Amino acid sequence: MTNVVRLRPADERDDSSHARLIEAVATRRRPLGDVFWLKENAELLGALASLGAELDTAALAPLVGFHADACATLRDYPQYYRFILSIALDLEDLGLPQTQAAKLCAQVDRAGLLQAELSDLQRAEARRLLRRRGVGPRVDQGALGMRLRRFIGRSGTFALPNRKAAYELTHIVYYLSDYGRQAPDLPAAALVSLEYTGLLAFLDQDMDLLAEVCAALRFAKATPSPLWEAAVAKAHGACLIEAGGDASQDDDFHEWLVTGWATRIAGRALPQQRVPTGALRFHRNPGAGGALRSLAVCLRDMGNARSADWGRMRAEVLPYLGADSHAVLAAAERSSPRFGEFFEGFARVTVQ
Template identity: 55%
Template sequence: MSNVIQLNARRPGFGPLRGLAALIDGFASHRRFGDDVFWLKENAELLNILECTGQAPGQEALEPHLAFYTDLPERLRFFPQYYRFLLSICLDLEDLGMPGGTGAELADWVAGQRLPEAELSDLQRAEARRLLARRGVAMSSRDAGLTARLHDFISRSQTFALPNKKAAYELSHIVFYLSEYGRRAPDLPAEALVSLEYAGLLAYLEQNADLLAEICVAMRYAGATPSPIWENWLAGAMGAFSLRSGAQADMQDDYHEYLVCAWAGLAARRGAPAQAVAPGPVSFHRTAGWSGPLREISECIYRMGAARSGDWHRMRPQIAAQLSETGHDILTEAEASSPRFDAFFAGFARSSLLRVAG
């Protein structure tokens, strides 16, 4: 776990996704419509993963986005509140093979309007900075301390020993932005790698494939190797997906989990998903598996009150006795997946917080 590896500058050669043209057209034309913010979200996520995994769909496969691409300057002027979605889609389309130079125009306009200065969140400012930099545009010098603040957040490992999905997703995205999606070494503090490991342990204990996939990709972009226990489980989760097409497609689906599990498999050089995407409407559904024992473990130690301890070896028999056989197996696998499990549990048990100041 967490052995340092060499980053590639561009990280090509992930292998092609099967039915790539149909996948792009399905998201562009058959799930939602261009004036729907969820259309923007879904297509930005898909195109981003395709671009950062070195997919090469070709100009013809990007044709469903041509009208949207052509309209982007006017759309951005009317919807500046969506500038990150719009700029991301534009840049990814161009970098995937769409002819044109609209991305540089949009980046200049966003910077000129100082739109990133309207962001309250450092995470969103980091995303904006990374997007502008893709076309050589610098963000305002007023954000000179942004990287230091991001490092402060991701280095507070105790934050990520507690269940907090928002913080965990922010952690993974910060690593994405600082590493330029695997193109450069992000020079993270050592504590940030511990944070990623803790967040991964929580995701595994919850059996949350969506979050764990993002954590594993972030670890690889940070120059670390995720636990094979985690990546093997994600490969199994990927294999549990079924694709529905045509009239059977249901857009209340698990598309994001499918995309990030595929991304994690590609990042780990395990190959593309086996299923080829059919033309037309398509949806992605994962067969429900066992839920993880995270909630049961948390409830167990909460009921202990002042008797709980951060000493994992002392607490383990009491916790294990409360779990089902499957829950116990998942806990055992989580324990085996990280040499830092004891330290993680000390934070998870909140033993240092038992006495709350009055």
């Protein structure tokens, strides 16, 4: 685990904050066994494990029963095997006895559950999980590895808004790097793909996606734009954690988690945030609007008069935007030396 960011007690500000967070997500937000329960617990434990969090055993107490019954849970819910595997593996990395995850990996392998996956992304995730107990091929091996690298290396895909492709890109990097535990050895074009995706996320002020891009760049041994990482840290600090209420409804838990995770990966101190006891809800401060939609509408309205040359288009585009959009676009331009080449793809100029 050569690139794991260790959480030190001084960084945590409150030794019991992780315990309260784990207890809330495990027992107060979703019913045990619900797929969203599995998803949220897998995301939280995955973030803590990738950061190398050192937890008191008592902090994991709400999940001891799930860990002990994991093989039976897998038998009853094989369609959720990736969530179940992820939770068990991370619980053992975080301090529970290594008594279940190896058996689960063997159970998944015997059942051939990976063969039921239609998506290359899901196959890659499953490979990554199984390899944590030495089962099966590496993520990057064979035809699957070739397809993953071909997808992330097609940079033009990521100069256009496509959230599904963007999240697939970041997660492929996570799986190839084992969440920062090994060098992913990405093709140079994949770093360009991440840069373009980051520009789209910044233009849209989509801090959830921008945080994922920043984390992926760090795992790829690249340095994200300081403007992006500062925006992600600011967004995390602007999230409010509220005690009580109907925490089972959708909220901004994922954005709070991923922006804090990416901020710690960047080596930044987290803003002071108290984690209350009991049920928790997470609220995002919406902040200023982005520039992505306004920029796209401007180009559409220009029709055939548009150009792929940002140097020519800049003076045409900026007056079209409102003050907030103007500021975001100007910051995006400053944030990346690749903004001009990104715009070439984003402009979608048809060759006549």
